[in-house]
Amino acid sequence: MKLFNKIAIIGVGLIGGSIALALKKRGLVEKIVGVARHKKSxxxxxxxGAIDEGSQSINIIKGSDLIILAAPINTILKTAQKISKVASPKAIVSDVGSTKELIVSRLEKFFPNFIGGHPLAGSEKKGIINAHPEIFKGSLCILTPTKLTDSKALNKIKALWHQLGAKVILISAHDHDEILSFISHLAHAAAFSLVKSVPDKFLEFASTGFKDTTRIAASESEIWSDILLSNQKNVLKAITLFQANLLKIKTAIQKNNKRQLSSILNSARKKRQSI
Amino acid sequence: MKLFNKIAIIGVGLIGGSIALALKKRGLVEKIVGVARHKKSxxxxxxxGAIDEGSQSINIIKGSDLIILAAPINTILKTAQKISKVASPKAIVSDVGSTKELIVSRLEKFFPNFIGGHPLAGSEKKGIINAHPEIFKGSLCILTPTKLTDSKALNKIKALWHQLGAKVILISAHDHDEILSFISHLAHAAAFSLVKSVPDKFLEFASTGFKDTTRIAASESEIWSDILLSNQKNVLKAITLFQANLLKIKTAIQKNNKRQLSSILNSARKKRQSI
Structure with missing residues (x-):
């Protein structure tokens, strides 16, 4: 069953490209057009076979009944108004940005049928070269409807993500950004700091533990600066809490307090095992 | 070829058990005896088939030409003198403790042929139940000889680890502890702090990135308190450096300084990609 006739994907990278491949593979769409900055992509x-046609100009999106904004956050914010002038007013518009409050509040002004989305299925890799139709299988996709959201449009976007294999969760953009500041943004800030701290000459001793802990520090720096800055308030809160917890561990080590240290580590361990 | 006649493994857990299984599989030893606190292990x-005989008493180690101390650091430190009274003075003695200065300096007093060792092949799992003969394949094993080390004994221990599939590196106990404080101990402190910081109700949103970054926070808290405390000076230095790097990221976010933030993240990214 075709969910849509013409889908436009703006930003044909890892996520945009994977959505396109997954839609094609499942026969959910008649035609997919892609917009990207680089001809190579x-x-x-x-x-x-991710897209039928591609262009560096957004005019190609004309007549699409679904438009997916899969560019970096800042590009989405900057180009939304321009896109809204070409898009059909009936088109459903969704995005895959990693923070939601800023995007949703701004894009609802430009698109009558906008639904914020965030598939938790990225990786430290990037680009269409790493796209794969099954990356959403078993993953979470968060949608952030508001009181303005049209329920038919929401149901179509939910159906799309279900078909791609994702479990869909509906929460507010506000809650999304708070949750992600801990689960994702803080983890990235910690991983980046960890890599920065290791003297170069020690890197050859990196074992599986270090590699896993810092894998996400290989993520694209431009994209991640935008993510951290667009969720500034929550990220700062999460980092502050993390600093306090690290300080507790440091203090227990300083005081050579095994009982206290062991108790902190043990509660973290149990929490981690509960995931 | 048999490298040893009788090997005693004191502490039949993940590492001790895996060494025993690997030695048996490769036919490198005539007989292996194991010592553990718990009969069940x-x-x-x-x-x-990891050991031929087991006992809760160390008397079983009599006549061993190799003794491997694979108990937690504190147990190694506490029981060394007692073990030395039963061990043959000709026996080669080695260990697998995660920190080396304290162990090497103390154990050289008790054993004429002691060689500090640390296979970088652990995991957050523990116990003989998770032992596997191939966990050392392709891993690093650090040996920390001193000016007192007998070269024949060292060569036998090197040969053993080579046969188990590990790449052997010789460095001083001092350098080992400094390197590991960054590559392993700091990473654990950060992972434990990260898990502690996440509100419980957000854990259901944990994605692959968070799970990988915090996998090592599921590590045994008793063992890890000992590791962090037995490498106190280095670990505190590493944490302090990490705090400074995290603060740089936090400050760039606070000041909304994208250029600066992006530059920090990008240098971390390149470093991580170089591993």
Missing amino acids: LLLAKKI | LLLAKKI
């Missing part, structure tokens, strides 16, 4: 996206 | 170790 469009050529590759077409070559691997 | 000994029974299981015997059942899976």
Whole structure:
């Protein structure tokens, strides 16, 4: 069953490209067009069968009944108004940005049928070269409807993510950003700091533990600066809490207090095992 | 070829048990005896063919030409003198403790042929139940000889680890502890702090990134308190450096300084990609 006739994907990277491949594989759409800054991405996206047509101009999105904004947060924010002038007023518009409050509040002004979305299925890799139709299978996709959201449009976006294999969760953009500041943004800030702290000459001793703990520090720095800055208030709160917890561990080590240290580590251990 | 006649493994857990299984599988030893606090571990170790005989008493180690101390750091430190009274003075003695300065300086007093060792092949799992003969394949094993070390004994221990599939690196106990404080101990302190910081109700949103970053926070808290405390000076230095790097990221976020933030993240990213 076709969910949509023409889908436009703006930003044919890891996520945008994977959505396109998954939609194609499942036969959920008649036609997919892609917009990207670089011709190379469009050529590759077409070559691997993710899109039917690609263009560096947004005019190609005309007549789409679904528009997915899969560009970096700042690009989404900057180009939304321009896109809204080309998009059909009936089009459902959704995005995959990693923070939601800023995007949802701004984009609802431009699109009558906007639904904020965030598939928790990224990785430290990027680009259409790493796209894969099954990356959403078994993952979470958070949608952030508001009181303005049209329920039919929401149901169509929910159906799309279900078809792609994701479990859909509906929460407010506000809650999304608070949750992600801990689960994702703080973890990235810690991983980046960890890598920065290790003297270069010690890197050859990196074992599985270190590699796993810092894998996400290989993530794209431009994208991650935008994410951290667009969720500034929550991220700062999460970092402050993390600093306090690290200080507790440091203090227990300083005081050579095994009982206290062991108790902190043990409660963290149990919490981690509960996931 | 048999490298040893009788090997005693004191502490038949994940590492001790895996060494025993690997030695058996490769036919490198005539007989392996195991010592453990809990009868259950000994029974299981015997059942899976890791040891030929097990006992809760150290008298069973008599006549061993190799003794491997695979108990937690504090147990190694506390029981060394007692073990030395039963061990043959000709026996080669080695350990697998995660910190080395304290152990090497103390154990060289008790054993004429002591060689500090640390296979970087642990995991957050523990116990003989998780032992596997191939966990050392492709891993690093650090040995920390001193000016007192007998070269023949060192060569035998090197040969043993090579046969188990590990790449052997010789460095001083001092350097080992400094390197590990960054590559392993700091990473654990950060992972434990990260898990502590996340509100319980947000844990259901944990994605692959968070799970990987915090996998090592499921590590045994008793063992890890000992590791952190036995490498106190280095760990405190590493944490202090980490705090400074995290603060740089926090400050860039506070000041909304994208250029600065992006530059920090990018240098971390490149460093991580170089591993």
